[in-house]
Amino acid sequence: MKAAVLGIGGMGMGVMATCRDCGRLAGVVGYDIAGTQIALACERGFVATTDLDGILNDPAVGVVFVTASNNAHKPLVMAALRAGKAVMCEKPIATTLEDAREMVDEAERRGLFFQIGFELRYSKLYTTIKNWIDQGLLGPVMNTQCTYICSEFHNKGSWRNRLSTGGGMFGEKLSHYVDLPRWWIGSPVTEVHSVCAPNVVPYYEVRDNYHTVYRFANGAVSELTFHMAVGETFAGDPLRDQLDQQKDDGHALRYLIVGTRGAAATDVFFRRIKRWEFGDSPTGMTSKWVEDITWNPKDDQEYYHNTHGQNLDIICRVLAGQPPRHPARDAYETMRLVEAAERSADSGNIQQMAAM
Ligand SMILES: NC(=O)c1ccc[n+]([C@@H]2O[C@H](COP(=O)([O-])OP(=O)(O)OC[C@H]3O[C@@H](n4cnc5c(N)ncnc54)[C@H](O)[C@@H]3O)[C@@H](O)[C@H]2O)c1
Structure with a gap:
């Protein structure tokens, strides 16, 4: 083939x-x-x-x-x-x-x-969280928070900055970061609410910032904060490791995932994955930090941007006549949330999601 x-x-x-x-x-x-x-x-x-x-x-x-x-x-x-x-x-x-x-x-x-191409579902940073959830180590996930702050790296004239060619910032940049909590929480979304400030980037037709909240049918909530402008503009030596350079210059890409039995956190720029276990004591609820994972810079792609692993899996599945690991119908559900986030930002209203 x-x-x-x-x-x-x-x-x-x-x-x-x-x-x-x-x-x-x-x-x-x-x-x-x-x-x-x-x-x-x-x-x-x-x-x-x-x-x-x-x-x-x-x-x-x-x-x-x-x-x-x-x-x-x-x-x-x-x-x-x-x-x-x-x-x-x-x-x-x-x-x-x-x-x-x-x-x-x-x-x-x-x-x-x-x-x-929701390749973060193949990236070790996020599959580790999914495995912990599937093993019951966090209990049912009730609350996730994502903070994503980056530089303006689309640049003037990019198709990404126009609605007609990019479709909007939420689909282009943030669809990954809504797809992940949806995958982890595993319950349909019932409500979406976005609020956005006026843009800081003067030449974008699309938005450069969002505070978006999702409510799930099981009661869980998920929040996403995004701003594109603050992280220092990358103008370095391409041979220098970009993550190390950007980890303290205003960039951030991290999740906090809280379940009833424990919590986890991911941090791209600091190459960390953490897990806590909740318990009980005579004086009150306890939390114990039980895992702290980092990775080698040579494994960066595999940990937080595994398009290669995703595409290999797709090739193998097509050759074997197998269906997709993540069918497009499921990705369409994420697209509904993307569209609802933009509609909420346009209207100022909470969007109620009809069941699929
Ligand atoms: N999964 C991820 O993390 C991830 C990361 C980067 C980009 N992407 C996606 O990959 C796609 C491409 O992004 P990119 O960074 O390579 O952009 P790019 O601007 O570098 O490349 C886009 C290419 O598409 C070509 N093109 C435009 N219209 C075409 C047409 N009608 N037929 C054939 N080619 C056409 C352009 O000439 C250009 O070479 C986008 O959908 C983007 O959202 C996904």
Whole structure:
């Protein structure tokens, strides 16, 4: 089986390398509308073309990765599904919820493999939390808080800054950080409320900040605080370790996860995962810090950004004729929360979520 990668910018080039180096595929071909990207891919020794029909009509191409900018996801995914291919599409599924629904419906109607790139579900930082929850070490999760502060690294002119091409900041950046608590808590969301201040970044059409709260049917609540501007602008030596440089310069990406029997915390920039166990004593409730995990910088990608592991899993599953580990229908539920967060920010109202 061969793979195709549609959209070979930053993300697509990485997927091309995974496909080429995994030892499981007969080849990989890239496609982009930008001639500069085709030339760059060829320079790096990849096969790349502007002939999309040629790729989709090739029966040897069994799996298609859609890694173009968000506005191109729908047409590319629909074309690949109509050609009968297994498809992986980067998050957000699409720039509108209606488009996302049409795409998921189309894949299901055709009985085709369709998975969305929520790669944090493969990253050790977050699978460790999921394993602790599944083992009952935290008890039912009742409360999660996420703080995400970063620099403005999209830069002027990016497709990410426009609503028509990016679809909004929540889908583009924060969909991961809503997908995780939804995965951990495992209960449907009933209410979503976002409040946002006026932007600090003057040239964004999308928002640069959110305080968003989710209430789950089991009573749990989840909060997400985001701001994009504060962390120091990265202008360093690309050979220097970016995490170490940014850990104390205003960047933050951490979770607190509180259950009835214990709690856990993750911190990307300080490379930490912690766990506490709750207990009882004659004087009151106790908490004992029982685990403190860190990792080696060489394992950074595997711990907090495991697109490589995700895409290998997808290739193996398609080759074995297995369904997606995380079906697109589940990712669509996260997209509903993304859309509700933006709608709440627009209207100022709490959004009540209808059951799926
Ligand atoms: N899962 C993650 O953590 C993660 C991280 C980064 C990016 N992404 C996603 O990956 C996708 C690409 O992001 P990126 O950082 O590579 O962006 P990028 O700007 O580096 O690359 C996007 C590429 O898409 C191409 N393109 C645009 N329209 C196209 C079309 N109609 N057909 C073919 N190619 C087209 C552009 O020419 C460009 O080369 C986005 O959906 C983004 O949200 C996900």
